[in-house]
Ligand SMILES: [Zn+2]
């Protein structure tokens with residue numbers, strides 16, 4: 001098992017085998033993908049499949065062993081898998097649940113088609129890199145359809161892979177190999193659990209792929225979907241947090257609120273989720289300004305040298321909107337006014353009562 005997870009609290013960053021990663025709530029991806037399906041149908045599945053295949057690059061394939069790399073997925077919070085080789089060209093991989101299928105039926109009801117395209121993409125990537133042959137992975141049964149397990153079928157062709165993957169080791173990062181504060185790996189399920197909710201690790205490049213490829217099929221709607229799926233989390237999932245904010249709102253002074261929120265940002269954004277370092281700059285009864293340094297959502301843009309004219313940290317904007325709504329007790333507008341992907345020194349979010 002060679003998954004090397006490092007947390008660097010000074011950068012607010014987490015690295016897996018040298019790749020910048022983010023820890024994200026599983027349900028965010030479920031609602032994000034459902035929204036995309038509503039808009040563009042099956043293309044959403046292809047998009048998540050592609051993002052999964054790219055994401056597989058953070059898992060090393062040692063001695064060409066697919067078994068050991070599939071085992072490593074547990075350490076990314078992607079679930080726990082068993083592998084059955086049917087013949088030299090066909091492998092079945094199964095899991096009792098994946099981050100995409102867990103809790104799905106209860107929340108959204110049964111669906112007709114499999115949902116875990118991201119996992120199929122990850123498995124396809126691992127198969128292709130370990131065999132160096134063209135591979136194809138599809139999910140053949142899925143818990144979201146009411147099946148007992150999620151099952152993936154990997155077909156390995158005889159022809160060599162033409163996927164242009166770069167197997168060079170990523171530069172080592174500094175940091176401490178520490179357990180996430182408050183996060184525990186449930187080794188039975190293969191998920192990270194944070195206050196009872198499943199979380200998983202995705203590479204920072206996930207957001208680049210989803211956003212940039214998503215734009216090609218659904219235009220700017222993709223930015224709204226990414227940000228809404230993050231803000232919805234506050235509305236629907238986190239009742240506990242709402243109570244906490246209610247107490248803050250009713251019984252404390254503004255400066256206490258600010259301190260408590262800052263503490264939350266230090267702990268969750270920087271040490272648990274790996275978003276970067278967030279600082280509250282202004283906070284009064286009409287406006288909140290938060291700066292985010294070293295945004296994990298913009299990292300891939302910087303790495304690839306892709307400069308944009310628009311900000312890219314839609315997920316953080318969504319979170320900020322969620323916070324703003326809770327703090328002000330009414331709908332508010334949130335804008336990312338500066339972004340490191342546009343060449344700014346930091347990302348900046350302005351939350352206003354609307
Ligand atoms: Zn599934």
Ligand SMILES: [Zn+2]
Nearest residue numbers: 313339340347
């Ligand atoms: Zn940004």
